Amino acid sequence: MNQEVPTKTVTFSETMLRQVEEVCQRYPTRMATLLPVLHLAQEEHGWLSGEVLDAVADLLGLPRAHVRSTASFYLFFRTTPQGRHLIMLCDNLTCMLHGAESLLEYLSRKLDIPKGGTTPDGRFTLIPMECIGGCDTPPAMLVDKDFHGNLTPELVDEILKKYA
Amino acid sequence: MEPLLLKRIQIPGSETLAVYLREGGYQALRKALEMAPDQVLEEVKRSGLRGRGGAGFPTGMKWGFTSKDPKRPKYLLCNADEGEPGTFKDRPLLEKDPHALIEGMVISAHAIGAEYGYIYLRAEYPYASQVLERALAEAYEQGFLGGNILGKGLHFDLHLHMGAGAYICGEETALIESIEGKRGEPRIKPPFPANVGVFGMPTVVNNVETLVCVPLIIERGADWFAAVGPKESPGPKIFSLSGHVVRPGNYELPMGTPIRALMYDCGGGIPQGRRLKAVIPGGPSTPVLTEAHLDVGLDFGSIQAAGSMLGCGAVIVMDETTCMVRVAHRLLKFFHHESCGKCTPCREGTGWLEQVLDRIEEGRGRMEDLDLLLDVSDNIRGKTVCALADGAVSPVTGTLKYFREEYEAHIRGGRCPFRGKVSG
Ligand SMILES: Cc1cc2nc3c(=O)[nH]c(=O)nc-3n(C[C@H](O)[C@H](O)[C@H](O)COP(=O)(O)O)c2cc1C
Ligand code: SF4
Ligand code: FES
Numbered sequence: 293m294n295q296e297v298p299t300k301t302v303t304f305s306e307t308m309l310r311q312v313e314e315v316c317q318r319y320p321t322r323m324a325t326l327l328p329v330l331h332l333a334q335e336e337h338g339w340l341s342g343e344v345l346d347a348v349a350d351l352l353g354l355p356r357a358h359v360r361s362t363a364s365f366y367l368f369f370r371t372t373p374q375g376r377h378l379i380m381l382c383d384n385l386t387c388m389l390h391g392a393e394s395l396l397e398y399l400s401r402k403l404d405i406p407k408g409g410t411t412p413d414g415r416f417t418l419i420p421m422e423c424i425g426g427c428d429t430p431p432a433m434l435v436d437k438d439f440h441g442n443l444t445p446e447l448v449d450e451i452l453k454k455y456a
Numbered sequence: 457m458e459p460l461l462l463k464r465i466q467i468p469g470s471e472t473l474a475v476y477l478r479e480g481g482y483q484a485l486r487k488a489l490e491m492a493p494d495q496v497l498e499e500v501k502r503s504g505l506r507g508r509g510g511a512g513f514p515t516g517m518k519w520g521f522t523s524k525d526p527k528r529p530k531y532l533l534c535n536a537d538e539g540e541p542g543t544f545k546d547r548p549l550l551e552k553d554p555h556a557l558i559e560g561m562v563i564s565a566h567a568i569g570a571e572y573g574y575i576y577l578r579a580e581y582p583y584a585s586q587v588l589e590r591a592l593a594e595a596y597e598q599g600f601l602g603g604n605i606l607g608k609g610l611h612f613d614l615h616l617h618m619g620a621g622a623y624i625c626g627e628e629t630a631l632i633e634s635i636e637g638k639r640g641e642p643r644i645k646p647p648f649p650a651n652v653g654v655f656g657m658p659t660v661v662n663n664v665e666t667l668v669c670v671p672l673i674i675e676r677g678a679d680w681f682a683a684v685g686p687k688e689s690p691g692p693k694i695f696s697l698s699g700h701v702v703r704p705g706n707y708e709l710p711m712g713t714p715i716r717a718l719m720y721d722c723g724g725g726i727p728q729g730r731r732l733k734a735v736i737p738g739g740p741s742t743p744v745l746t747e748a749h750l751d752v753g754l755d756f757g758s759i760q761a762a763g764s765m766l767g768c769g770a771v772i773v774m775d776e777t778t779c780m781v782r783v784a785h786r787l788l789k790f791f792h793h794e795s796c797g798k799c800t801p802c803r804e805g806t807g808w809l810e811q812v813l814d815r816i817e818e819g820r821g822r823m824e825d826l827d828l829l830l831d832v833s834d835n836i837r838g839k840t841v842c843a844l845a846d847g848a849v850s851p852v853t854g855t856l857k858y859f860r861e862e863y864e865a866h867i868r869g870g871r872c873p874f875r876g877k878v879s880g
Contacts, residue, residue, distance in 0.1 A: 366640075385541050385786055422794065425578075
């Protein structure tokens with residue numbers, strides 16, 4: 293007997309749908325609204341699962357393949373589950389000259405996850421970054437939307453306490 | 457020279473319209489709106505302003521190329537993608553002086569006849585995005601954006617467009633693709649954006665700092681601007697100084713200021729009395745220079761004559777403890793990671809360079825590898841759609857030119873001679 297597998301239907305909040313309407317006013321084509329709408333969808337759902345991407349495609353009337361392919365191009369669009377907080381530590385040249393690589397090792401040990409990994413409690417994802425424009429205060433990182441510079445292991449310990 | 461581009465950033469509340477107006481903001485726009493578009497364009501041409509985003513193309517000339525077809529709407533895009541490692545000069549402008557950028561864009565839109573604009577901001581600058589959103593709302597409220605600007609009949613709509621973490625989107629045609637809602641893959645030129653840009657319309661793309669120079673030129677006049685620094689690349693310029701210096705930071709100096717003055721007078725020299733080894737003058741896409749070049753002026757022509765490029769003015773200082781192979785390896789990892797993958801020489805070549813550098817750094821290299829590095833570089837340079845690939849070979853060719861013996865020491869010794877001694 294065939295039993296229907298219930299597919300998870302993705303919905304977007306009223307607030308987000310209103311924001312999408314506003315975004316649509318700003319561009320002459322539907323396709324151009326894709327990046328801003330992906331940002332909104334990610335804010336709402338935490339990451340962009342295949343279902344969320346398809347729902348975005350349907351909402352904007354764009355080919356699903358286009359939406360998936362576009363999302364996969366950009367580092368900030370996360371197509372795998374993420375922790376509640378993203379630790380984005382730069383290890384590009386200037387930060388490297390100031391110890392970013394050992395700091396990255398330190399974080400990886402402290403959180404007991406590989407680079408790119410997420411802690412089992414879902415609290416943090418550790419992401420090595422290219423330059424984030426904080427080379428005057430190296431090493432530098434973003435935690436979610438907050439910028440932190442002149443990092444040391446002790447300072448990182450302090451900072452991470454603030455993110456539950 | 458007193459700072460002009462950075463003059464407001466220390467003032468509390470500098471990002472608000474109230475403070476900007478109090479400090480004389482939007483006066484240049486009033487003046488520009490009394491001028492005909494062609495007069496504004498002529499003024500910018502005469503100023504000698506060259507683009508601050510990396511390529512140094514004369515701004516007035518670029519504007520002059522824009523299609524004159526009145527039936528096609530024109531677009532002005534601000535490149536706020538600031539992704540070149542070591543560059544953080546646009547950041548204070550975006551975070552502390554957003555109205556200077558908006559004013560620069562409205563004046564520029566008037567000159568080229570653009571009705572629509574976007575600021576393409578990198579996702580790595582979330583704070584700047586908040587500041588810009590607020591500043592744009594204020595500017596709309598007070599009639600500096602939208603329809604009939606300052607009652608002068610000018611129409612210019614401007615919005616913020618957030619990038620999503622791809623260095624290549626700083627390349628102007630990739631930026632255009634990205635605004636259109638696509639993967640940020642550069643376009644083959646021609647056609648040039650001046651004729652076929654975003655949404656198929658005539659488009660001008662300018663860097664943040666370039667656009668912030670525009671109100672200054674209108675306010676003080678082209679002659680004043682042209683008289684700052686060398687004749688073929690004049691004006692004030694923000695240099696991002698980082699690496700092994702006592703006081704890293706953004707320093708606004710006249711174009712043509714010697715590297716030495718930036719590094720020592722502004723930056724306080726190298727910590728712990730160490731010796732200089734190498735300086736990257738314009739971001740990792742530009743080849744390294746050495747101690748022998750300290751008296752070279754930081755301007756497009758002088759740095760080029762010295763064998764490198766001014767780029768966006770990101771000066772990265774490395775002292776004697778720095779391993780040049782490790783530096784080149786890290787930068788090739790960056791370029792390989794950021795290659796959009798459209799052209800084979802770039803996609804594959806940057807990966808090969810990264811691999812060969814990795815094995816030399818790990819002590820597994822062979823002497824033939826040095827020629828191989830140059831050979832692969834030759835096969836990348838000038839053979840691709842965009843300039844990312846040309847920049848990507850710079851760390852290899854630059855370090856091999858001045859530090860070949862360091863590569864050889866890695867190979868001969870079977871290990872990195874700097875391991876354990878490197879500062880990082
Ligand atoms: C790979 C690559 C990355 C670039 N990144 C930037 C950038 O982040 N910001 C920028 O202003 N220009 C960048 N550029 C230069 C732009 O293509 C373009 O020349 C510039 O935005 C034009 O503005 P300007 O004439 O005012 O300098 C980049 C170019 C390349 C090839
Ligand atoms: S040179 Fe590299 S980054 Fe530029 S278009 Fe080709 S593959 Fe993409
Ligand atoms: S190199 Fe790390 S912030 Fe720029």
